[in-house]
Amino acid sequence: MxxxxxxxxxxxxxxxxxxxxxxxxxxxxxxxxxxxxxxxxxxxxxxxxxxxxxxxxxxxxxxxxxxxxxxxxxxxxxxxxxxxxxxxxxxxxxxxxxxxxxxxxxxxxxxxxxxxxxxxxxxxxxxxxxxxxxxxxxxxxxxQALLRSGAQAGDDLYISGNLGDARLALEVFRGTVSVPEAVFTAARVRLETPTPRVALGLALRGVANAAIDVSDGLLGDLGHILQQSGVGATVDADVATSLIAAHAYYTGATGQFDTNIAPEQWRRWALSGGDDYELLFTAPVARREAVAAAAAASLTPVTRIGQIEAERGLRLMDAQRQPVPDRYASFDHFA
The missing domain is CATH 3.30.1330.10 (PurM-like, N-terminal domain)
Structure with missing residues (x-):
């Protein structure tokens, strides 16, 4: 042929x-x-x-x-x-x-x-x-294009869908962790057939101030927004970690946690795992209802994970509002 x-x-x-x-x-x-x-x-x-x-x-x-x-x-x-x-x-x-x-x-x-x-x-x-x-x-x-450069101090910071499951699947393939078959199957879908959030992106026009898709890792891609917008941000690391669907499996109805996977590893996958292809975006506090309407119209869950601030730099906090060291490097082909 x-x-x-x-x-x-x-x-x-x-x-x-x-x-x-x-x-x-x-x-x-x-x-x-x-x-x-x-x-x-x-x-x-x-x-x-x-x-x-x-x-x-x-x-x-x-x-x-x-x-x-x-x-x-x-x-x-x-x-x-x-x-x-x-x-x-x-x-x-x-x-x-x-x-x-x-x-x-x-x-x-x-x-x-x-x-x-x-x-x-x-x-x-x-x-x-x-x-x-x-x-x-x-x-x-x-x-009306959404850009990385539009974030403003005071904006809420949102992420669509889930984080970290694609990285979990990759680690299972690599043999570094083991999980039940049902967990792996769900995570593998996220790695191999991601869902582009086109409907949400369209619904956010005129609502969001800035946006980026998360391909290399949440914090790394957030860094592009912060740099191009000239602002900083505080991110709730525990909220982000809770968005790993597999993590919810272990901490949900059974209340059990797989000790084969350390809590720090879950956090790393959520904050810097990559291959999520979710939308990370900012919007003014006054538009929270509009954000909720955009999420509903596009059938896409969104979660508020932090806030944009005038002070430059990235600050991570846990559920008790205690600082979390930022040691979560996202993927870089040439690093």
Whole structure:
């Protein structure tokens, strides 16, 4: 099977959104037609075998995740998905891998009305690079995009969904911890098929002051907001830790705690685990009801985990309002 047959068989489909995609796969360039009064939001992410995923990962799940991590960036910007391109390096044209990969990729694309408009294929080590395009409205000459630079002193600090379960699953794969099968299965879903919070991002336009998606770890990604907004923050470390679904399993109805996993480890996974793909955002105290309404409308739970402050720097507190040493480094490819 050659390169062009591969594209034709697995990735070329009739265009579903002609009003927005004027020209899709098949030419030197695709042509997008954003709606009047909107801006294009563009993001790019790469997944490399051995760095971001293992070779044994189900290709259907890999296709889902490859697009999900990009849609998560659009969500953090409050952008509606429009289209995406795919650059794919493959060791060989393996039909048994390509078919489920394309199915997982395109199923998520269809769920978000996001059209595949082109890209590139080549032979080489398995590498998946997606560029995604979205649109955000411009009102009275002002973009409605959510940015990292908008946080203000006094804002509440929120996180969507859960934290740390993806890192727990990774540690189980590595053999550093053991958990019951049901706990691992749930955590594995969070690692392999994350849910991009697109609906929440759209609902937060005009409500949140700043936002970012949590990919490298809560505190590391919060640091980007603090730096670009010129502010500081206090975070309740125990509230963040309670958002690990597996942690709730151990401290819930049974009241038992797995001594194989130290409390400090749970906290580390929540604060710096990475691969969560939740939305971390700030909003004024006066908009708490609006935040709750956005969460309800998008069917996405959100939790207030701290506050933005004028004093620069990051401060961690426990449930007793005692300082917690900040020794939670988030992921960095080149650190």
């Amino acid at each position: 050659g390169e062009f047959e591969l594209i034709e068989r697995y990735f070329k489909r009739p265009e579903r959104h002609a009003a927005r995609v004027a020209l899709g796969i098949g030419d030197d360039c695709a042509l997008l037609q954003p709606a009047p009064g909107t801006q294009l939001a563009i993001s790019c992410d790469m997944l490399v075998e051995g760095r971001h995923f293992v070779s044994t990962l189900d290709p259907f799940k890999l296709g889902h995740k490859a697009l999900a991590v990009n849609l998560s960036d659009l969500a953090a910007c409050g952008a509606r998905p429009l289209a995406f391109s795919l650059a794919l390096a493959l060791p060989r044209a393996d039909e048994s891998w390509l078919a489920p990969f394309a199915q997982g990729l395109l199923a998520l694309a269809d769920a978000h009305s996001c059209e595949l408009i082109g890209g590139d294929t080549t032979q080489g080590p398995l590498n998946i690079c997606i560029t995604v395009f979205g649109e955000v409205p411009v009102m009275a000459g002002r973009s």
